[in-house]
Amino acid sequence: MPNDNRRINGPENTLSYRLFSNSNPHSNVQKKIKDIFKNNTRPSERNFSEQRKIFLKCGVVSQAKGSAYFEVDNTKVIVSVYDPREIPKKTDYSLKGELYCVFKFAPFSCPTRRGYQQDAEEKQNSAILKRALESAVCRHKFPNFQVDVYVLVLENDGSALSAAITAAGVALAQAGIPMYDTITAATLGVQGSHKIVDPNLEEETLCNVAVYKNEGEKKYESHGIIILSMLSTHEQVSELYQTGNLSLDTINAAINILSKATKEIVPLVEKCLVNHVTKNLKTDVED
């Protein structure tokens, strides 16, 4: 930002007001956790294993070969897929096609502003997205070609990456890219003994911090976020991504919970694709 000389600039050393405010998501974490999980129900009156209502639509970007819009509560994701094209700057012949994935948060999608350049988290998410999709796509069907997948998160209210994977799967299918299976993904947050499916942004931040088991006692609770994407008819996990600090048992349980959660989304994905096709058929007939 250009410096304005006519303005009186603030002092050189400043502290953010958020350090002292209660709205800081990281202050009073312990109390918040107790409040939220007090009655074994979440503030949204959801069950711990309950996902939010999903809205899914494909063919939303008219210029793209395939596209999808995915919405859960305030998490809104748009994915567009563009034609296979020759891999730019390729050096040697590759027998398998490439997926080029870009994951981007819109600048206004999070509490703090996101820049236009991809930051480390977005790059990481792009890589995860790529790995998750690669095992779902029949890459040998388009050797030496690349399919571009662009993901834009319009608003982030938690579980954005799993939403992106599911939506990208739909967009790829709609684009007519050969695929082995439908791909769906889900997120699980863990805080202490609570395992919550499809966490929203607040729950996600709470799951990212370690808190003491009891006040005064120097022992931390387990916590973490797990994202799992699944090819459901083949029963194959195409990507498992975890952060935090969890025991093997918790992860085993989480894999089971998430497999179920991903399966719940499959009918929705199928219906969305079928609806799109039948709708197009109808308009074709009318034409």
Added chain:
Amino acid sequence: MSLCEAEKTFILHGVEENFRNDGRERSQYRPMELETNIVAHAFGSARLRLANTDVLVAVKIEVDVPTIDQPSEGKIEFFVDCSANATPDFEGRGGEDLAMEIMNSLTNAYKSTKAFNLSKLCILKGRKCWKLMVDILLLECGGNLYDAVSLAVKAALWHTEIPRVLSVNLDGNNVELEVSEKIHDCIKLDVTSAPIMVTISKIGEHCVVDPSSAEEQCATAAVVVAISQNRFTTILQTGSGSLHPNTLIESLTLGSQIASQLDTALIEVLQQKSGEKPIGFLL
């Protein structure tokens, strides 16, 4: 260079037989070589060689301002440089993707307070803290990078010493630090619970640890786990394959066992009193 089908078949059958090309079992590691404190200008450093993989890690320390989200914690930053010395493929921006993957996995692995406690690095809440800058240099690549890097990072942090802060004075908004003048008056970091990363590759129907470059080519899928005291701090699947949930759980179990074993072996070596004779790197 890619292998031919017959070589892959040979490796595959070998894994099935639990007798790999170099005679190892599926869950066996290759011998490693470690040297610590070899960079004079670093606060802690280590070099690890695992077969053909050579990693140099150095830790530098700076005074910084804590983030707003964690005002009472210090910072740790990882930076991976895939030197073109390792392979010509890394020339220019070639190694960037790999570097980013390793960097992010390390950041995630060290993120949890339970795995690596940063609160000791805080000097004055919200104002001043130490920032550990962990620079990782890949000198040679011979497969199994994640494991080698995490071991070298832990070894470097083990020897890292932070200058002792004698007093903190608040002068208006300026913070003045008085650091002990004695060079050896330092605080050692507690890294006993720092995570170790293990790559488990699925070759055929079996899970294999410490794959050689050739074996990496035969793997249908691979999982990287970071383990801190038998608990997972990060998991990611690398490569383009997928796994059945049961196989996944099986490989996670194996990974956690191997990690705790690696951890014991590493700490055992680190506790050995190392002599004064510097060896240096790259053979």
Added chain:
Amino acid sequence: MLPKINIRLAENRVNTSVAVNQRVPKIFTPGEIISEQKEFMRGHGTYEEDVYLKASVAGVKEQVNKLVSIRPLKSRYNGEIGDVVVGRITEVQQKRWRVDTNSRLDSILLLSSVNLPGGELRRRCAEDEHMMRQYLQEGDLISAEVQNVFSDGSLSLHTRSFKYGKLSQGVMIKVFPSLIKRSKTHFHNLPVGASIILGNNGFIWISSTVSNEEDNVGGFVQNLEEVVPRTDRETIGRLRNCILALAQSKIMLYDTSILYAYEESLKYNVADLLIPEAMVDISILTQHKLNLSENA
């Protein structure tokens, strides 16, 4: 029970050299004057400046009559006609394959210098050109002989013999080309139950012994169904580790040295041969045995 993990401190590193007070020849460095007289002829690795003959590579002097050349200590493979090489196909082109043979330039295998499957003798037609990738594709390993050296130094290979052709299941390892001792045959069926091809280019192929040669007509067969039995596998693994141990200690590789190393290694587990101490131990014992048999 998981196998033990071995981490050592660098200061405990073992010295891999096994040379016993042998005379070290003078090593020339680039730019060093070899001779001041003009009567010598300029060979490889040398250049003339003013009246001097100088070295252009680091290595030892070799002299044939008036021809002086410097042989570099470490170099890529310089092919000679008649050499046996092991190589990997890097590219399928029109009427020829490109082969990586550890030389400065990729070697060429012409479609007309291979035996057709079934051993048919005829001119290569357009159909054969289309079939090339079926015969040999990228990544495949072959054994071949150097037929010709082109003016730019790249090699032309041929596989017109039953012993050459596509390699099947086994292990390839790479060593310095200068460690391969030239001998009458580079194909060995070792009595320990494995076959070995010591490519002059430093690529060594180890596989289980091929029982009937007649099966191998044309050399395009890869048996992917066959499972190499455990005993063969152990022999191959042991040979691999032994050769790497010898190569690390810079001992010349030929059938006798490899067999000696194999015998000496029998007291170790195959996997234990990865440990530096064991590797050096084998090298020392092998060197000793070789010296004894030389003197005898």
